[in-house]
Amino acid sequence: MSKRTHVPSEEARLMTKRTCMSSKEQHFMGKRTQTPSEEECLTTGRICTHGEEEHFVNKQVHIPSKEAYFVSERICTPSKEIHSASKRQKCESDLMARLSGIVEESIVDGPGLRFVVFFQGCPHRCRGCHNPETHDFCKGYKKPVSKIMKDLFKNPLLSGLTLSGGEPFAQAESAYMLAKYAHDMSLDTITYTGFLFEELLEKFSQIPFCAKLLRETDTLIDGPFILEKRTLSLRFRGSKNQRIIDPKLSLERGVVVEKDF
């Protein structure tokens, strides 16, 4: 049953800056015109889906559930109008990632010697998941993306960056920043996701930085882990349904283009 019968108009919300609490949906202080679905909160781990430049953590009125914990957060979240350019630059460097862990040198998470970032928080909850400790969006620890970049920069022997989890697309902004930085360092990037590539396409507008992360990913390993399809014979994958995809070609051609290492 709806807890509230009156749904304020957009104008009323703008004037009062109150939150509309109609059923599950929550609006964000007149800054948002599209109502996030529960699924969106769960799958993205983000509540706010403003433009890429504006994340209003401090204005956030939605108290996230444990599941929908706001995982990709900034210490300071200004809009261009609020802060000067110099202050903004500092704030951007404070983008935080919530991690389960980092392996600085791995030979099992893709070809070559790889720096692996395990994001904390996963909405998929696959049965038989090997990393169940990464599911909880409230656990793990926070680390500034800039510090992860510094660690990445330190090792000249690396051949690539692997973004794993957890669900990297639940923290797409941090993942994108790291992938972009890896490319600047001439490293290749692999991103694991429990979503299907087709699902990610559908979520382009719902997940901030989803498209950017895909474009900064050289290899996408997609799909949930399915226990019944578990295999030890496929490299870098846990179950047969998971695909190794070239996301850039796939985006270009509009169909999934698989590849191999």
Ligand code: SF4
């Ligand atoms: S997507 Fe990966 S981390 Fe998430 S539950 Fe499935 S196997 Fe585990």
